[in-house]
Amino acid sequence: MLTKQLLELNSNENSLGMADSAKQAILDSLRIGFRYPDDQRAALISRIAKINGVTESEVSLGNGSSENIRTVVQMLLNFAFKTGKRFQVIVPDPTFAYAELYASSLDVPVIKVPLKPESYDFDFQGLQKAADDFDGISLFYLCNPNNPTATITSTAPFKHWVANAPANHYFLLDEAYSEYVNDQSFESGVEWVKQQLTANLIVVRTFSKLCALAGMRVGYAIANPSMIAAIEAFTSIDNTNLSGAVAVLATLDDEGFLARSLHNTNQSRQMVEATLDELGLSYLPSQANFIFHEVNGEVKIYMDRMREYGIVVGREFPPIEGFSRLTLGTPDEMAVFIKVLKSFRQKGWV
Structure with a gap:
């Protein structure tokens, strides 16, 4: 880990x-x-x-x-x-x-x-x-x-x-x-x-x-x-x-907090979408604080590997297969996720 x-x-x-x-x-x-x-x-x-x-x-x-x-x-x-x-x-x-x-x-x-x-x-x-x-x-x-x-x-x-x-x-x-x-x-x-x-x-x-x-x-x-x-x-x-x-x-x-909360999620979404586009992984257009994206493989294996790297991601939601639900954390957290996801690509895991 x-x-x-x-x-x-x-x-x-x-x-x-x-x-x-x-x-x-x-x-x-x-x-x-x-x-x-x-x-x-x-x-x-x-x-x-x-x-x-x-x-x-x-x-x-x-x-x-x-x-x-x-x-x-x-x-x-x-x-x-x-x-x-x-x-x-x-x-x-x-x-x-x-x-x-x-x-x-x-x-x-x-x-x-x-x-x-x-x-x-x-x-x-x-x-x-x-x-x-x-x-x-x-x-x-x-x-x-x-x-x-x-x-x-x-x-x-x-x-x-x-x-x-x-x-x-x-x-x-x-x-x-x-x-x-x-x-x-x-x-x-x-x-x-x-x-x-x-x-x-x-x-x-x-x-x-x-x-x-x-x-x-x-x-x-x-x-x-x-x-x-x-x-x-x-x-x-x-x-x-x-x-x-x-x-x-x-x-x-607390209008300042609410604005920052929304801004953080929007920034995190943009970061993840840009990475998924770069890796050629499809995703659904998110209107929430999470994103539903393709993993190019078995979701359970993907989840287990992410956990080994210290990240807990969402499960598969049948009947839709091959997609994982990812919560949009803070931009700093998503930077960690993105680094791990790109390493998975290098290993041929996604």
């Missing part, structure tokens, strides 16, 4: 680290750590509503956006049970696994619809067919930008499809990486909530990525007030801890 400490480029964390302002806010809050964080939680809901241009009744906090995903699945399963209907979850394949995992733990069937092979876009016809063939309630879990591909889906057909869905079809849009999107054609699902595109739409976001607060576990959902009320019935009471709340509030006020 060439380095003593593993360089972790596999979990889409923000290795820039927490903002100093967030760390100080946590330290300052320790003096009231014996109090319940009601005021801080209320302030965070207010701030999220203001940032997104919605009302506070359209916001639900989560212990990470993973809790928001879980509550939507549980809420709809309960609704299906009460109304005597069946319930299923439909997901693109591959995508982030939490909706599938939560559904499977509740014995809810999960239907996987492969991404389009050429564009890696959502297959709207395939997704819709999976719902049309089912007599009951369907929840579409759609990660945009998608994980692991880091690509966004085409806005116009996406919006048209959601707008024309029947009443028994629900949409859970996971926008964990939306702050990184630089494609001007992208339109957030939050705008669709404000436009009242459909009553059956929930958008979830997180402070784990751009804000570098993955360990603080704070996320949120945005939907119409009645949907939020339904979701809140399945949300843990007092689910926001004091440290997480004050850390998020301080980070949102």
Whole structure:
């Protein structure tokens, strides 16, 4: 092993680290750590509503956006049970696994619809067919930008499809990486909530990525007030801890940190893309803080070799083969990765 400490480029964390302002806010809050964080939680809901241009009744906090995903699945399963209907979850394949995992733990069937092979876009016809063939309630879990591909889906057909869905079809849009999107054609699902595109739409976001607060576990959902009320019935009471709340509030006020965080990721992306171009390794256009790239060989062997050189990279995501998901760390970290990757080329490993 060439380095003593593993360089972790596999979990889409923000290795820039927490903002100093967030760390100080946590330290300052320790003096009231014996109090319940009601005021801080209320302030965070207010701030999220203001940032997104919605009302506070359209916001639900989560212990990470993973809790928001879980509550939507549980809420709809309960609704299906009460109304005597069946319930299923439909997901693109591959995508982030939490909706599938939560559904499977509740014995809810999960239907996987492969991404389009050429564009890696959502297959709207395939997704819709999976719902049309089912007599009951369907929840579409759609990660945009998608994980692991880091690509966004085409806005116009996406919006048209959601707008024309029947009443028994629900949409859970996971926008964990939306702050990184630089494609001007992208339109957030939050705008669709404000436009009242459909009553059956929930958008979830997180402070784990751009804000570098993955360990603080704070996320949120945005939907119409009645949907939020339904979701809140399945949300843990007092689910926001004091440290997480004050850390998020301080980070949102720290414009310098947020700008630096975004700049670092963009710089790292450019460095990696230039190297992949130089080596002739294909990759998908990234709109996130990670990049999905070809390795010219068996991904497991590539992962093991990278670990031997002190770097942990992402796994393969079937049914897409021969591609690894690489988290975009700091420019210094990516310089280390690039040096190792080029040495692999010299050895004939990539």
